[in-house]
Amino acid sequence: MNSEELWQQRTQDDIENNKSAIKDHELRIRQLEENKIRMELQLNEISKGQIELKNLMYETQKENRKTSELMMTKVTDTLTSTFKSTINTDNNIKLTDRKEFWGIVGTIIGIGVMIAQYFFTK
Numbered sequence: 001m002n003s004e005e006l007w008q009q010r011t012q013d014d015i016e017n018n019k020s021a022i023k024d025h026e027l028r029i030r031q032l033e034e035n036k037i038r039m040e041l042q043l044n045e046i047s048k049g050q051i052e053l054k055n056l057m058y059e060t061q062k063e064n065r066k067t068s069e070l071m072m073t074k075v076t077d078t079l080t081s082t083f084k085s086t087i088n089t090d091n092n093i094k095l096t097d098r099k100e101f102w103g104i105v106g107t108i109i110g111i112g113v114m115i116a117q118y119f120f121t122k
Contacts, residue, residue: 068115072111072115079104079108082104083104
């Protein structure tokens with residue numbers, strides 16, 4: 001082999017090596033693209049799950065708020081009827097002198113503060 005043929009052979013070998021390297025790179029790129037698509041699908045599923053979870057939490061809070069309002073209405077009605085019955089009884093003791101009155105007033109104030117904290121901390 002002369003130098004020209006040797007040069008052509010080396011060039012041909014280099015071309016084959018480059019083609020092989022290009023194919024390897026193309027395979028890697030294809031794998032990376034497939035992985036990227038899979039990851040995007042997983043992220044979309046995660047986002048969808050988070051949205052569903054947020055909606056569930058919102059609905060639960062909404063139901064809890066309704067339940068709290070109903071409970072407060074019942075407590076208020078019960079306390080009002082208790083006050084009315086206490087006032088309507090013909091006792092000689094003043095209503096404000098009774099420990100029960102101040103206990104009920106304290107309870108109402110405490111519940112009011114808790115509800116206010118709940119709504120203002122959101």
